Structures are given as C-alpha cells and as structure tokens.
Amino acid sequence: xxxxxxxxxxxxxxxxxxxxxxxxxxxxxxxxxxxxxxxxxxxxxxxxxxxxxxxxxxxxxxxxxxxxxxxxxxxxxxxxxxxxx
Amino acid sequence: xxxxxxxxxxxxxxxxxxxxxxxxxxxxxxxxxxxxxxxxxxxxxxxxxxxxxxxxxxxxxxxxxxxxxxxxxxxxxxxxxxxxxxxxxxxxxxxxxxxxxxxxxxxxxxxxxxxxxxxxxxxxxxxxxxxxxxxxxxxxxxxxxxxxxxxxxxxxxxxxxxxxxxxxxxxxxxxxxxxxxxxxxxxxxxxxxxxxxxxxxxxxxxxxxxxxxxxx
Numbered sequence: 208x209x210x211x212x213x214x215x216x217x218x219x220x221x222x223x224x225x226x227x228x229x230x231x232x233x234x235x236x237x238x239x240x241x242x243x244x245x246x247x248x249x250x251x252x253x254x255x256x257x258x259x260x261x262x263x264x265x266x267x268x269x270x271x272x273x274x275x276x277x278x279x280x281x282x283x284x285x286x287x288x289x290x291x292x
Numbered sequence: 293x294x295x296x297x298x299x300x301x302x303x304x305x306x307x308x309x310x311x312x313x314x315x316x317x318x319x320x321x322x323x324x325x326x327x328x329x330x331x332x333x334x335x336x337x338x339x340x341x342x343x344x345x346x347x348x349x350x351x352x353x354x355x356x357x358x359x360x361x362x363x364x365x366x367x368x369x370x371x372x373x374x375x376x377x378x379x380x381x382x383x384x385x386x387x388x389x390x391x392x393x394x395x396x397x398x399x400x401x402x403x404x405x406x407x408x409x410x411x412x413x414x415x416x417x418x419x420x421x422x423x424x425x426x427x428x429x430x431x432x433x434x435x436x437x438x439x440x441x442x443x444x445x446x447x448x449x450x451x452x453x454x455x456x457x458x459x460x461x462x463x464x465x466x467x468x469x470x471x472x473x474x475x476x477x478x479x480x481x482x483x484x485x486x487x488x489x490x491x492x493x494x495x496x497x498x499x500x501x502x503x504x505x506x507x508x
Contacts, residue, residue, distance in 0.1 A: 217390065221435050222461070224393045274352065278345065278381065281388035281435050 209263035210289045215277040216248035260288045295350045300336035304484040321355035331368040334375025346431040347377030368412035369476045376478030387436035393461025399428040403455040408448045411470040412506040413477040416498045423495035425481035432480040434462035
C-alpha cells in the first residue's frame with residue numbers, strides 16, 4: 208500500500224489569483240521580499256494498493272486522467288509517492 | 293435537467309412555460325430520456341456541491357452521455373452558469389471556468405455584447421447589440437489556451453462578451469461560447485433572471501426565443 212500525493216494546480220498560463228494574493232498581501236507586506244511566486248494547488252492524498260512505487264504512480268495518474276480529476280484544459284497534475292503505508 | 297444542487301431549475305422552467313408558452317418539464321438527471329425531448333437546458337446552481345470542481349462530478353453522469361447524443365444530433369443544448377461549467381467539463385464546449393480573479397462570489401447585473409448570432413441561443417438577437425443580464429458565480433473566469441482561443445475567435449464561437457467591466461477575469465472578456473456547429477451554447481450570465489420588465493430586463497427572453505427559431 209502506498210500513500211500517493213496528487214497536486215492539481217492551474218497551468219502556468221492561467222493566473223492563480225489566490226497565490227498572487229498570498230504573495231502580495233501577506234508575504235510581501237510582512238517583509239518576505241525574497242518570495243517571487245506562490246501557486247496554490249488542490250492536494251489529494253490517496254492510499255492505493257500497488258506492487259511498487261512506479262505502479263502506484265501509474266495507477267493514480269490513470270484514474271486522475273480517465274475521470275478528469277484534473278481538467279487538462281486548465282490544470283497541471285503532479286503525482287508522487289509520499290511513503291509506503 | 294436537475295442535478296442534486298441545481299437551484300435555477302424552477303426559474304428556467306417558469307420562463308419556458310409561462311413567458312414563452314413552451315412545453316417544458318423538469319427532469320431528474322437519473323430519469324432523463326433524451327428521446328422525449330428536442331432540446332435541453334442545464335440550469336444554474338451548485339451541482340454536487342461543486343465538489344472537486346464546479347461541474348466536474350455531473351459531467352460523468354449518464355444524463356450527460358445522453359446530452360452528448362443530443363448535441364451530436366444537432367439539437368439545441370444550453371448550459372447556464374453551473375450548466376456551462378458542466379458542458380465545459382464534459383468537453384461539449386471548449387475551455388474551462390476557473391475561480392474569479394477577485395476570488396469573490398460576484399452577484400450583479402452586467403452589460404453584454406452579442407458577438408455571434410450564429411447559434412441556437414443567440415439567433416434572435418441583433419449582432420453587436422448590448423443587453424443586460426445578471427451574473428452570480430464564483431467560478432466564472434473563462435480560460436482556454438491561446439491557440440484554441442484564436443481558433444474560436446476566427447470561427448465566430450464567442451457568443452457573448454462582457455461589454456462593461458469584466459466581472460471575473462475571463463480571457464478576452466468572454467461570457468458565453470458555442471460549439472463549432474452552434475447548437476451547444478454555454479454562458480455564465482442568467483438569461484432566465486432577465487425575462488420580465490419587473491425584474492429589470494427582458495433581454496434574456498431572446499436567448500430562449502432563439503432556441504425556438506433555430507428548431508424550426
């Protein structure tokens with residue numbers, strides 16, 4: 208069993224006003240000037256049965272893709288294994 | 293068409309029956325039989341509580357497979373607000389609806405310019421005319437990649453554009469689009485809330501009127 212992390216965010220071409228607000232109105236106003244970009248994302252943590260890490264990622268990607276868990280028109284989807292559970 | 297969370301269904305039905313005098317009925321999505329209908333409207337609301345994304349869960353319902361069949365047959369299909377989000381999530385219309393740039397729910401009247409009269413829900417308008425309808429949404433920022441956008445502009449697929457202030461940050465001020473055939477249309481503003489003078493505008497009537505003339 209693996210704990211797989213799926214992060215769904217807007218594609219770089221699509222503005223992320225929530226990330227922009229966090230950066231401009233919180234971080235920069237609080238003096239964290241070194242921050243150059245903040246992007247928000249929706250995070251899904253999925254426990255999934257698989258033989259190995261590669262299979263866990265492949266299974267997660269297939270279902271996210273088939274069921275449009277992310278919208279390929281506007282979103283990027285990054286999948287990684289957090290740990291074996 | 294009613295999904296769990298539809299909330300503009302009765303307003304739309306009222307307009308179709310009482311103002312336009314059409315035969316229309318509300319159908320629960322699980323009981324939808326496409327062979328009984330010659331057009332379909334997906335109303336506004338918050339289908340499935342907007343879980344995952346607005347329109348994302350409803351887009352996988354069997355009712356949408358039947359709507360796709362109707363769309364392929366050239367029958368008029370309209371998505372209003374959440375209905376537009378469902379049609380975009382179903383790939384029946386290009387693009388996606390993202391969170392408003394202002395990050396707030398926007399509920400107010402907007403001025404729209406009719407850009408294309410070549411669709412089942414805009415044929416009765418005068419091209420280029422200005423109309424008023426209300427918007428009420430949190431995820432209405434139309435987004436599509438640059439290449440598709442240029443193709444849509446070339447193909448006259450932009451049906452309505454915000455004429456005044458852009459309420460949600462939509463690319464190219466887009467408020468409504470159509471598929472390439474013109475029978476499927478989605479728009480964020482609510483024409484059903486602008487069909488009687490007492491409500492502030494009758495401009496929305498022409499959206500439904502267009503459906504009648506397109507079907508003839």
